Amino acid sequence: MVMGGIVKGVVVDQALLQFQNGNGDNNKNPIFLLLRKLRFSNIRSVNLLQSTAELHSLECLPLTASSLDIAPRQISLAWPGVSGTILYILPNCNASPNITCISFPVAPDVDITSSHHQSNTIYMDKLEELPLTICRINKQAISNNVLTVGYVMKPSREEDFAKLEEADAILHKATDEIVSIELNSSSEPSYRITYTTGMQELQRYIESQSHCLEVDPLNSIYPVLDRLKILQILLGLEDLNKEGRCKIRAPHFLKVNDFNEPDLVQRLQDAKLSLPSIVKPQVACGVAESHSMAIVFRVEDFKGLSVPVPAIIQEYVDHSSTLFKFYVLGEEVFHAVKKSIPNADILMKSSERTDLRPLLFDSLKSLPTATANQHSGFENLSLDLGLVKEAAEWLRRMLGLNIFGFDVVIQEGSGDHVIVDVNYLPSFKEVPDEIAIPTFWDAIKKKVESNRKQ
Numbered sequence: 001m002v003m004g005g006i007v008k009g010v011v012v013d014q015a016l017l018q019f020q021n022g023n024g025d026n027n028k029n030p031i032f033l034l035l036r037k038l039r040f041s042n043i044r045s046v047n048l049l050q051s052t053a054e055l056h057s058l059e060c061l062p063l064t065a066s067s068l069d070i071a072p073r074q075i076s077l078a079w080p081g082v083s084g085t086i087l088y089i090l091p092n093c094n095a096s097p098n099i100t101c102i103s104f105p106v107a108p109d110v111d112i113t114s115s116h117h118q119s120n121t122i123y124m125d126k127l128e129e130l131p132l133t134i135c136r137i138n139k140q141a142i143s144n145n146v147l148t149v150g151y152v153m154k155p156s157r158e159e160d161f162a163k164l165e166e167a168d169a170i171l172h173k174a175t176d177e178i179v180s181i182e183l184n185s186s187s188e189p190s191y192r193i194t195y196t197t198g199m200q201e202l203q204r205y206i207e208s209q210s211h212c213l214e215v216d217p218l219n220s221i222y223p224v225l226d227r228l229k230i231l232q233i234l235l236g237l238e239d240l241n242k243e244g245r246c247k248i249r250a251p252h253f254l255k256v257n258d259f260n261e262p263d264l265v266q267r268l269q270d271a272k273l274s275l276p277s278i279v280k281p282q283v284a285c286g287v288a289e290s291h292s293m294a295i296v297f298r299v300e301d302f303k304g305l306s307v308p309v310p311a312i313i314q315e316y317v318d319h320s321s322t323l324f325k326f327y328v329l330g331e332e333v334f335h336a337v338k339k340s341i342p343n344a345d346i347l348m349k350s351s352e353r354t355d356l357r358p359l360l361f362d363s364l365k366s367l368p369t370a371t372a373n374q375h376s377g378f379e380n381l382s383l384d385l386g387l388v389k390e391a392a393e394w395l396r397r398m399l400g401l402n403i404f405g406f407d408v409v410i411q412e413g414s415g416d417h418v419i420v421d422v423n424y425l426p427s428f429k430e431v432p433d434e435i436a437i438p439t440f441w442d443a444i445k446k447k448v449e450s451n452r453k454q
Helices: 014-019 030-039 050-055 071-078 112-118 127-142 197-208 218-225 227-240 264-270 344-354 385-399 433-453
Strands: 007-012 044-047 084-091 099-106 120-124 149-152 169-172 178-183 191-195 213-215 253-256 277-281 292-296 311-315 322-329 332-339 359-362 403-410 417-424
Touching (some): 007 127, 030 127, 084 127, 213 433, 218 227, 218 385, 227 253, 227 311, 227 385, 385 403, 385 417
Parallel strands (some): 007 044, 007 084, 149 169
Antiparallel strands (some): 099 120, 178 191, 277 292, 277 311, 292 359
């Protein structure tokens, strides 16, 4: 067992930089990949080449020798406040395993001259094994209840992640790993999803590791990929409505496979849709065109509309240009208020200059928002936070998701709370880090603990 407590520092010998050269490509060099990870951890890290240290914003510790009789003392002097385990990584040249990892304890009040007598040697075939080695040491030092969470998501997705064998939970954002989605043309949601190679490896890994929890299960994410499916689910919000308080509901909507359908006008009326309406692709995320949308003011302008089909024609809700973004992290719910699209009358007036032609936009880049003068009705909106939190819990149960977000607008006049969008693993950028990060990990931990009890 490794002595000295949790890992508080990693020292990389300069010889390892030359040994693990990655064929000259720093993006594939294991040592450079490792240093990028350590840079954003709470583990102090150094390497012995000044230029590489500067590249990764690390300290450069000029050890005069790599002997354990000298290195611990020099490291202790360089890091006087560090107490715990230090890992010293160096190549095991011309031998197998390829890498030697020497661990030894340091502490401000301990005679460092005898530290090497407590040292341990760990051998590794690849430098990629070091993060898991650190997890194992920390787990031994703290408690077996500590969770090891593997992850795969852009931009830092690990291509070899599927080969790991000691993760308690897998955190992913599968919506960033989609290559293509094929929808059928029937009224029932049905699709075939092709994921990246890395995501396919992850799926195989999860299937082979029954103990490993998936956060969140891919099957639970599928409805969020399909605007038709999620809107059909949102129709169930009607069950939450009670006499004497405002309603929470889905927007009115209609699926179309062809904008040239001869009975489109009648179908719009049957779906309680009036103009303007907002038009969105049925595929909600994961592919390039999923955010190509339009606001249509005249029924004749549906013909030739450039929004990909199948598409969803959705109710345009007058909402005083105010959007409430809700974030769900396990049992916790947060929200933020953002400026949004102007009301229909303002939007139509501003579009008269273009003869009310459809307003095309990418919802990730160019969503039209109200100006300060147009954003004047917020004080008249009354958010029923308790009602929306009920809806959040209902959605969590219905979708089987622990980490997701949804957008709410409040309809002027009726006060209806309308959920207009649901998405998986949002950025949480409107929630302060000091709140979001601990809540995020607490949600994962609770899910793992709950899964173990089942």
